[in-house]
Amino acid sequence: IVLTQSPGTLSLSPGEGATLSCRASQSVSSTYLAWYQQKPGQAPRLLIYGASSRAAGIPDRFSGSGSGTDFTLTISRLEPEDFAVYYCQRYDGSSLFTFGPGTKVDIK
């Protein structure tokens, strides 16, 4: 299963909303779809697991949705600390763990 993320780069201003897409080449169980945030020089941080559940300590401006082959990460109002790269990731029993190529959210 291949994960495709779009757009590759999203240029936005603080306060704007962001919609990031993750598309799978085959259907993915929602239970096994996660989103991560990574800032330069830092390890990734889990944001969303199970397609729509926020990880501990994640602000409610982050939300996940979707099912089947199409999943979305939404950031309702961008804060300065939200400018980063975002990855989706899925698990299945055969090919195990796969990450998408990432979407960079940068400041317009």
Add this chain to the structure above:
Amino acid sequence: EAQLVESGGGLVQPGGSLRLSCVVSGFTVSNNYMSWVRQAPGKGLEWVSVIYSAQSGRSTDYADSVKGRFTISRDNPRNTVYLQMNSLRVEDTAVYYCANIGSRGMDFDFWGQGTVVTVSS
């Protein structure tokens, strides 16, 4: 609070070996699925290997790109996970992260800070 601390990275020639360590505090590695994920310079994340919990009945798994060359293991008394990397290639150059796999959705919920491996002559 969970903490994962990697070490063991460095510069190695192609064909050489390195052993990475991930010392864990805050939970017991034998009860959890533990993994290594890497990130080549300027690139995205790539899963490398997983070691399953002692009670899972499963052992280990590897990405095709490292199968036969890398070995993941754990030392229960030291609460440490290792990645033995042999026959290293230039394309193995990356930051290597140790991560815990969450039981809810097979996601990576706790990460170390990473250790840098550079394979170059």
